[in-house]
Amino acid sequence: YGLAETEDQVGVVTGLAWTSVGGELLSIEALRLPGKGRMKTTGKLGDVMKESIDAASSYVRSISPQIGVKPPKFETIDIHVHVPDGATPKDGPSAGLAMVTSIVSVLTQIPVRKDIAMTGEVSLRGNAMPIGGLKEKLLAALRGGIKTVLIPKDNEKDLSEIPDNVKEGLTIIPVSHVREVLKLALVRQPEPIEWDEAAEEAAAAARKATADAAVQHTAH
Amino acid sequence: YGLAETEDQVGVVTGLAWTSVGGELLSIEALRLPGKGRMKTTGKLGDVMKESIDAASSYVRSISPQIGVKPPKFETIDIHVHVPDGATPKDGPSAGLAMVTSIVSVLTQIPVRKDIAMTGEVSLRGNAMPIGGLKEKLLAALRGGIKTVLIPKDNEKDLSEIPDNVKEGLTIIPVSHVREVLKLALVRQPEPIEWDEAAEEAAAAARKATADAAVQHTAH
Amino acid sequence: YGLAETEDQVGVVTGLAWTSVGGELLSIEALRLPGKGRMKTTGKLGDVMKESIDAASSYVRSISPQIGVKPPKFETIDIHVHVPDGATPKDGPSAGLAMVTSIVSVLTQIPVRKDIAMTGEVSLRGNAMPIGGLKEKLLAALRGGIKTVLIPKDNEKDLSEIPDNVKEGLTIIPVSHVREVLKLALVRQPEPIEWDEAAEEAAAAARKATADAAVQHTAH
Amino acid sequence: YGLAETEDQVGVVTGLAWTSVGGELLSIEALRLPGKGRMKTTGKLGDVMKESIDAASSYVRSISPQIGVKPPKFETIDIHVHVPDGATPKDGPSAGLAMVTSIVSVLTQIPVRKDIAMTGEVSLRGNAMPIGGLKEKLLAALRGGIKTVLIPKDNEKDLSEIPDNVKEGLTIIPVSHVREVLKLALVRQPEPIEWDEAAEEAAAAARKATADAAVQHTAH
Amino acid sequence: YGLAETEDQVGVVTGLAWTSVGGELLSIEALRLPGKGRMKTTGKLGDVMKESIDAASSYVRSISPQIGVKPPKFETIDIHVHVPDGATPKDGPSAGLAMVTSIVSVLTQIPVRKDIAMTGEVSLRGNAMPIGGLKEKLLAALRGGIKTVLIPKDNEKDLSEIPDNVKEGLTIIPVSHVREVLKLALVRQPEPIEWDEAAEEAAAAARKATADAAVQHTAH
Amino acid sequence: YGLAETEDQVGVVTGLAWTSVGGELLSIEALRLPGKGRMKTTGKLGDVMKESIDAASSYVRSISPQIGVKPPKFETIDIHVHVPDGATPKDGPSAGLAMVTSIVSVLTQIPVRKDIAMTGEVSLRGNAMPIGGLKEKLLAALRGGIKTVLIPKDNEKDLSEIPDNVKEGLTIIPVSHVREVLKLALVRQPEPIEWDEAAEEAAAAARKATADAAVQHTAH
């Protein structure tokens, strides 16, 4: 049922899965490659998990200036998200927060804390949404050597059913938005940049003016 | 069965779904991203709901000058429509009016009133078309803290079957066209711009003439 | 089973469907959008109905100069054909004539007469081909407030089985080609333009010569 | 079971189908549109019939100079092949010769003789290959008013099983290659043009040299 | 069960198939068309046979200088491989050697000997790999008038089970690589050209330098 | 159940498969072709094996400077991975290490040692992950004449169950990362090059400046 990572790594996030045989650590890996804005997913992922990666990706693109990434950057890279092992089917939306964290980490090249795990669906606005199987997931985290687990605020009410030894062995932090997740899971915080639509259009216009001038300078 | 949103948000609209276990609030989220005119949909949506998003999108593109958006704008953005939660299958055309509202909101960046919910299929001309399950949907709206519900005019006849306490707890507004929906659901109205095919062709011709002149100025 | 439209509209045509529970009015909606020659179809349409839209579209492209549309125009627009309601499956080729009429109407921006309905498969040459369920379709037209129904000439022989009151309440016009349909269904006739392959190639050559001249003028 | 066409038409060829209920005339329609080398097929065609259209199309492209068509022409047109009626499933390779004839006719704009029908698979080299159901097909041709039927030479041996009245009512011509089919079915013969790979490359080189010269003339 | 071809043809190769009813000659046809590097396959081919064509095609591209074909040539042509008859399902990898031969023949325009047949899977390095049904295939070759049959060296051990009259009526040649197949099956051998990656990059650089010079000559 | 390769070859790697009838050698072949960054896979591969090739490919792209390959190179080549024989279905992630080795070999043109075999899933970071069927795979390696077998470190614990004669007949090397695999399997090591994002952007900027200068030099 998996172990915590042995070092802080860029793009590697520990999620928590809930299967018929109990909870399990899920090691989510993202990689950034030179490319053209494509997203590839592997690891025998079901449609709902693929859609949760789509949602995570769109959310990250929508906040990219806040994490220091200029939006046009996305058109020059591909992102590959893989969830080993490759032979085990995986599905469900509950890795959404982990997917966001993994994508932000590869984009910013900021490593993820190795002793943290997380579970939670993510909305297109970055809200943390409730998940099922909290008890099994927390047990798996404890067994796997995880220190801190992020759970959706809406699952806080389920903590009363969790055995005391589990709650004592883990720091359990309810979160309501991806913002809180990134603060806790990344080893340092990305620096926001200024970027708005007007800026983008001004930049485009400036490029165009330069090009036009170059062309018109050929007249004499 | 969902709660009303807690603040007015851009691109977030409350729809009303009707499932085998009753009515439910549906939180529809749209996001606008730099792109190339693509539409992405997630949330385990069935084919009919996906087609209703296609119809909503085409309708909005057809009226874009009326909401202050120049048609070429669509070629430079992607729109992502997501309907959480990601694990619950959803289908049917009755979220059409909500889809239109959500897309108009992200395009204009005008927030949607948080205490309003709506149900109704939309035609390609923006007409509100009748839906099923009105009673269950209104009950869900009331329970969820919604104040105002927009329903298709063709469903007005079904109001006689609705319990009095529901009708007293909600402002129910029959609408026959998306125009009325946008007036009621957006916190302010978008400003129309002038745009017709002749204008578009004139603009294109002007751009081309400038370019030709630049080239011909190189002759001497 | 539907009602006649309440006003003459561009791109909206009343077809006649035949289902297991009788005849029904079908409101076909086409929309023209800035684009790149794509055709989108929605409304839970079966493969045969989608192919009938393909055939209708190719036929219209093949006669575009006759309806005043320059063929290159098609590369700059998208056409969306929707058949509400979105939840009811629809199939069969018998809406072919209506599809052609709807597409011609959005291309020419000439409205379609609201009190006319039509049924008939269309061939790639614009011929009206016979359909089934004539009686049920005519009954639906009468009930829906339609005044005039266009049927394929090859179905004229089936009129003997139609009740007298239906034949008295409707003007039934057999047609053998789309030409006749457009004359009857559009509120005014489009003006043909001159356009043949030679003309097109001449135009292309002229454009090219101008461009070449502009380039060569830079030599001195 | 169909009737012969009433006039010689461009792109319209009468094929012969063999179904569980007997033989039938098949009216194959091809249309040429401005485009980019795409092939569209409609009429509820099975995969084998679609592949026979692919083979017919490749064969025609491979002989295009022999029918007076410059190969680059193919990149500027789309071809749509439709086989009405749209609701009847059709399959099998035996319309291959008819598909070739139809495509050649739309490319050359030479009409096809209306009183001729044909059956036969076509190979990628234009050979006529044997088909099944010859008797049923010939009966359908006779009933439909066809005067001349082209059959594959390899089916000549099956003529002994055909009733005398059918053989007397039809001119049955065995063919072994598409060349013979085109001679018999087109109302006039296309004029070959000179075109070989060397010519094509020379033309390309010439175009390139002109363009280079134009650019270099800007130097001074 | 097929007959040998009646003349040496470009792109036509006789393969040997093994079906539930015995062995059969398979006439493989390849055609080269002006295009953009696409591969089309028809003839009701199963996925394994389609993959064997992919492997054959990649192998040929990897050795193209050895058969006198410059690699960029592939981007300017399409290849269509068809295996008549179109209605019979065909599958399996054993036509690999024949696929390679057919593709080399259309690329080089060198005809294939008509009295030769072959069977054998091909690896991505051109190795001949063993096949099943050797006896049935050789019987079919004999009956079909074939003089020479190429078989994989790894099937040589199966020859002991082949009846003497078959072995006497055929020249059976075991081969271990496509090189031997091409030597035996083509009526003459292609002339290799010089081509390596360095050459290719040099050519690309030269083209670029010329283009840059042309642009810079406009400066003065 | 396969034999070791007879010579060191570029792109050919011996994997180990585990089927219902025991272990088997798998000959993995990769080929590099001029192209546009496409990956083709053949050999009746299941989805999990195809995904393992995707993961291998992304991993290799992510380390390409370390193996002496400039990242833009990938946009100018296609890679074809084939696993003969073509008729046997294959699946599972355990050929991941072999896929990475095969792709690195074709990219660097460095041959792979013929007497080595390997098994192991690969993560997106190049970690060797555990596999099943170790005993059967080692038996197949021994029978096939393999001298050295690389296995995942996490499978080291399973060696206690392996018969002594197998362990004596093979050099079994546990590996925890692809780095170790490449050191052992390639006949020589690739030379790393300098390449980082800044370098890439500088190069792009330099190219752009040159182009701009060339254009502006035309002004005078």
Ligand SMILES: [Ca+2]
């Ligand atoms: Ca696991």
Ligand SMILES: [Ca+2]
């Ligand atoms: Ca889950």
Ligand SMILES: [Ca+2]
């Ligand atoms: Ca819910």
Ligand SMILES: [Ca+2]
């Ligand atoms: Ca619904």
Ligand SMILES: [Ca+2]
């Ligand atoms: Ca209805």
Ligand SMILES: [Ca+2]
């Ligand atoms: Ca119908």
Ligand SMILES: [Ca+2]
């Ligand atoms: Ca019929």
Ligand SMILES: [Ca+2]
């Ligand atoms: Ca047939």
Ligand SMILES: [Ca+2]
């Ligand atoms: Ca056969």
Ligand SMILES: [Ca+2]
């Ligand atoms: Ca076979």
Ligand SMILES: [Ca+2]
């Ligand atoms: Ca094997």
Ligand SMILES: [Ca+2]
């Ligand atoms: Ca395996």
